[in-house]
Amino acid sequence: MIISGDQVTRNEEIQADVCVIGSGCGGSVVARELSEAGHSVVVLEEGGHYTREDYGTWRPSKSMNILYRENGALPALGIGDTPNIYLLVGKCVGGSSLVNGGVCWRTPERVLVDWRDRLGISELTLEAMDRAFDRVESELQVGRVPEHLHNEGVRRLQAAALRKGWSGRALDRNVVDCDACCRCLFGCPHDAKRSVLVTYLESAQSFGTRIYSDCRAEKIIRKGNRILGVRARVIDRRTGIGLHHLRVRSEIVVLAAGSIHTPLVLMKNRLARKSGQVGRNLTVHPSARVYARFDDPIDPWKGSFQSYAIEEFRPEGIQLINIYPSPSIVLGTMGGFGVQARQDAERVRHIGAFGGMISDVSTGRVRPGFGWNPLVTYRMLPQDKAKFLRALRLVGELWFEAGAREIYLPMPDPAIMTRPDQLDRIDPDKIQASRIECGAQHPLGTCRMGIEPKQSVVGPWGQVHGLEGLYIADGSVVPTSVAVNPQITIMAMATRIAWRLAETNLGRSSGSSRHVGSFG
Amino acid sequence: MIFATFVIDPPALFLVGVLYALMLVHVEWRSPTLSLAGPFGWGWLFVGGFYALAILCYQRAPAWMTMYFLPDETSWSVWVLGYLGLVLYAVPYALGFVVGVGARRRSPWVLGIVIFSSLGVLFWVGITVLDRYQVVGTREEFLAGTARPLWDHTELMRLLLLGTLGLSAWVVGGIGLALRNRRRRLLDPDQILQAFSPVRRRVVQAFACRLFPVGIGSAHHAGKMDLGEEMSRYMVRMPWMNRVGLGLMFDLIQFWPYVVRRKPGRFTSLCASEQDRVLHAMESSRSVIVQSIFHILKVALCLLYWERPEVLAEVGAVYHGKGEHRSGWEGPE
Numbered sequence: 001m002i003i004s005g006d007q008v009t010r011n012e013e014i015q016a017d018v019c020v021i022g023s024g025c026g027g028s029v030v031a032r033e034l035s036e037a038g039h040s041v042v043v044l045e046e047g048g049h050y051t052r053e054d055y056g057t058w059r060p061s062k063s064m065n066i067l068y069r070e071n072g073a074l075p076a077l078g079i080g081d082t083p084n085i086y087l088l089v090g091k092c093v094g095g096s097s098l099v100n101g102g103v104c105w106r107t108p109e110r111v112l113v114d115w116r117d118r119l120g121i122s123e124l125t126l127e128a129m130d131r132a133f134d135r136v137e138s139e140l141q142v143g144r145v146p147e148h149l150h151n152e153g154v155r156r157l158q159a160a161a162l163r164k165g166w167s168g169r170a171l172d173r174n175v176v177d178c179d180a181c182c183r184c185l186f187g188c189p190h191d192a193k194r195s196v197l198v199t200y201l202e203s204a205q206s207f208g209t210r211i212y213s214d215c216r217a218e219k220i221i222r223k224g225n226r227i228l229g230v231r232a233r234v235i236d237r238r239t240g241i242g243l244h245h246l247r248v249r250s251e252i253v254v255l256a257a258g259s260i261h262t263p264l265v266l267m268k269n270r271l272a273r274k275s276g277q278v279g280r281n282l283t284v285h286p287s288a289r290v291y292a293r294f295d296d297p298i299d300p301w302k303g304s305f306q307s308y309a310i311e312e313f314r315p316e317g318i319q320l321i322n323i324y325p326s327p328s329i330v331l332g333t334m335g336g337f338g339v340q341a342r343q344d345a346e347r348v349r350h351i352g353a354f355g356g357m358i359s360d361v362s363t364g365r366v367r368p369g370f371g372w373n374p375l376v377t378y379r380m381l382p383q384d385k386a387k388f389l390r391a392l393r394l395v396g397e398l399w400f401e402a403g404a405r406e407i408y409l410p411m412p413d414p415a416i417m418t419r420p421d422q423l424d425r426i427d428p429d430k431i432q433a434s435r436i437e438c439g440a441q442h443p444l445g446t447c448r449m450g451i452e453p454k455q456s457v458v459g460p461w462g463q464v465h466g467l468e469g470l471y472i473a474d475g476s477v478v479p480t481s482v483a484v485n486p487q488i489t490i491m492a493m494a495t496r497i498a499w500r501l502a503e504t505n506l507g508r509s510s511g512s513s514r515h516v517g518s519f520g
Numbered sequence: 521m522i523f524a525t526f527v528i529d530p531p532a533l534f535l536v537g538v539l540y541a542l543m544l545v546h547v548e549w550r551s552p553t554l555s556l557a558g559p560f561g562w563g564w565l566f567v568g569g570f571y572a573l574a575i576l577c578y579q580r581a582p583a584w585m586t587m588y589f590l591p592d593e594t595s596w597s598v599w600v601l602g603y604l605g606l607v608l609y610a611v612p613y614a615l616g617f618v619v620g621v622g623a624r625r626r627s628p629w630v631l632g633i634v635i636f637s638s639l640g641v642l643f644w645v646g647i648t649v650l651d652r653y654q655v656v657g658t659r660e661e662f663l664a665g666t667a668r669p670l671w672d673h674t675e676l677m678r679l680l681l682l683g684t685l686g687l688s689a690w691v692v693g694g695i696g697l698a699l700r701n702r703r704r705r706l707l708d709p710d711q712i713l714q715a716f717s718p719v720r721r722r723v724v725q726a727f728a729c730r731l732f733p734v735g736i737g738s739a740h741h742a743g744k745m746d747l748g749e750e751m752s753r754y755m756v757r758m759p760w761m762n763r764v765g766l767g768l769m770f771d772l773i774q775f776w777p778y779v780v781r782r783k784p785g786r787f788t789s790l791c792a793s794e795q796d797r798v799l800h801a802m803e804s805s806r807s808v809i810v811q812s813i814f815h816i817l818k819v820a821l822c823l824l825y826w827e828r829p830e831v832l833a834e835v836g837a838v839y840h841g842k843g844e845h846r847s848g849w850e851g852p853e
Contacts, residue, residue, distance in 0.1 A: 059828075060823055060827045061823045061824050064823065070758055070759055070762055071754070071755070071758055071820070073762065073816050083808075083812075084808065084812040086816070236706075238713070239713070240757070241703055241706060241707065297836070326823075326826075327832060327835075327837050328823045328824075328825070328827050329819060329822070329823065331822050331826055332818050332821070332822030332823060333815075333819060337730050337799045337803075338792070338793075341732070345732075348835050348836070348837055349836045370759075370760075370761060371759075373761060412804045434808045435811065437815060
């Protein structure tokens with residue numbers, strides 16, 4: 001059952017075995033697994049609840065306006081020679097899974113080995129994770145993008161990669177019967193993308209989970225080291241004004257508000273401060289698109305939103321992947337005004353996009369800003385800058401090999417190149433990273449997992465060090481950058497946390513969550 | 521002698537009256553009238569309290585109370601001081617109102633300058649008579665240099681503290697009332713929420729006309745759409761920090777020509793080619809903050825303009841969809 005904010009007309013108090021804060025990739029998995037195990041679960045989600053009947057008919061701007069945090073422009077402020085990075089983070093029931101590209105990768109083995117060897121997290125071995133991966137992938141109906149969904153630009157890039165001897169492959173995505181309308185970023189109008197809204201949360205509801213939308217968790221109630229519940233504020237969806245209070249009594253609280261807001265909730269509640277790691281170690285997978293213009297039309301919006309990736313450079317921490325956001329965003333991110341803007345617009349059918357994303361060793365930090373707004377900062381290290389520029393250069397090379405007439409780089413100078421030899425101008429020593437237009441969709445690591453309480457916020461099973469009953473199960477626990485889209489990693493880790501929780505920390509179920517009364 | 525004398529500041533009060541009127545003008549300048557009963561009445565409540573205190577003090581120490589204007593101690597009645605109070609509030613109010621309406625009609629900036637100047641005068645007066653604030657005694661004592669410092673007079677200080685607390689409570693209460701009214705207004709579903717002022721919306725509109733010039737989507741040229749209004753509604757859900765940042769960006773665009781162009785003028789008053797130059801200069805600005813906020817602004821505008829199916833169709837971008845939920849590009853607004 002999903003209860004929206006306007007259905008809560010007074011202060012309410014409810015009792016449940018588990019209270020989950022956040023309904024994205026992590027929270028939905030925990031809710032589903034625990035409710036299936038027979039426990040009463042209440043989910044609190046700050047965003048609203050929308051279905052394909054809503055976002056399926058919205059224009060992109062409205063989707064950006066409603067489904068994203070801060071209209072899709074949550075800034076991570078660059079410190080030093082670092083670009084300001086805009087984070088795309090969902091804010092709705094289903095979280096970012098409703099608005100992501102649906103790309104599914106298992107956590108690379110070398111990353112798991114690194115976590116085991118360097119951080120001592122021996123529980124997350126490939127064998128141990130496999131069961132969780134299988135579970136998540138079957139739930140999300142992950143499958144390979146069929147050939148007919150590649151657009152013309154991708155076909156040319158595939159051929160170019162073959163000529164250059166670069167390995168690449170069609171992506172795995174949690175999309176079934178895709179209509180190729182290329183608007184995954186704004187909410188799939190056909191629910192072909194199997195977001196957690198139509199998979200895990202639907203299933204969780206059938207097991208009795210109550211989901212409160214428009215409800216911001218503000219206070220984690222505790223007595224000493226024991227968690228007693230959560231106090232939340234029901235907010236007006238249109239204005240963001242707090243209306244009523246909702247109190248959830250539960251001895252287990254699972255924080256899954258995402259890598260930006262989970263540390264914010266901890267910091268606002270002055271919890272888990274001993275490690276000094278809350279809000280630190282933010283990695284984002286900095287990414288950028290390179291556009292290319294062909295002589296003939298390629299209609300890049302006809303096909304899958306994302307369908308193909310070059311894997312050749314993954315050992316270097318570079319992933320090249322196709323992405324076509326929308327003509328509006330493509331034209332908005334290309335330079336120029338007046339005549340040049342007109343020319344670009346007239347040739348929009350000829351312009352394709354391909355992205356480069358890096359696995360970052362640089363880190364950022366989340367701090368509390370005004371009210372419930374986070375202040376996010378990020379400092380890009382020189383080695384990541386070099387890697388990032390190399391990724392852009394590789395995409396440029398591929399475009400020229402594919403026959404592009406000119407390419408558009410996401411930086412003011414040099415912005416447009418017409419010959420492959422001009423790519424030599426992408427020189428880390430000469431280009432200021434701060435002037436590159438950079439985005440990111442994968443914030444991770446701000447409450448990282450680890451063995452040592454002084455160097456990590458949660459243990460290998462998601463429990464916050466030193467607090468009984470508080471768990472974290474979202475991207476914030478992922479200890480380092482994973483070098484691939486992290487949806488499956490986050491969900492698999494959340495699955496294991498939920499399984500463990502069901503096995504060890506939750507006693508007999510108290511039945512379904514129940515309304516205790518009203519107050520105030 | 522607790523109330524041997526007391527501090528009252530007619531010149532400052534005079535200016536408060538002017539300022540109060542000037543600020544009211546900003547709210548009501550389109551239909552100016554002196555009989556703005558509501559604000560005028562609230563002003564009376566404030567000034568009334570102030571004068572009640574003044575009259576009380578006058579009874580105790582008439583010499584000091586009139587020393588600003590009178591060469592010698594004069595025995596004035598309470599009614600005279602009350603009358604002065606009326607004049608000191610009503611006349612400055614009227615004066616401020618007349619000046620304010622004239623200034624606002626010229627430009628909000630002129631009004632701002634007048635208010636700013638008045639504040640300057642207020643501080644100047646305060647500094648000029650600072651020594652008289654700081655001592656307590658009769659006029660003679662003051663002139664003889666035997667008056668005591670104000671801060672040594674604990675009972676008087678207590679009274680001043682209470683007065684300050686009362687005044688603060690009044691101000692805080694007023695702010696609370698304003699916030700409550702704002703909240704009620706926001707919760708009204710018929711209220712159209714806007715993020716930016718009309719001036720800023722005009723800047724956005726002018727910007728949009730350069731971004732989407734005649735020639736693309738000529739049937740749907742940005743000049744025929746109110747993108748400023750759309751942008752304002754689009755941004756209204758952003759956190760206030762972002763709105764402030766973008767709002768300042770619009771101001772920066774509007775006044776950037778004063779910084780970089782030889783022919784100064786506001787952005788909205790420049791010709792198309794000059795506007796293009798200004799926008800190019802901002803896009804390639806060396807300031808990372810300017811560059812990145814400008815980038816968001818441009819993307820947001822493009823998002824609003826290029827999502828229209830009819831505009832996209834003019835450049836050949838036709839989306840398809842199937843089933844009952846056709847692609848949202850073609851959906852209703």
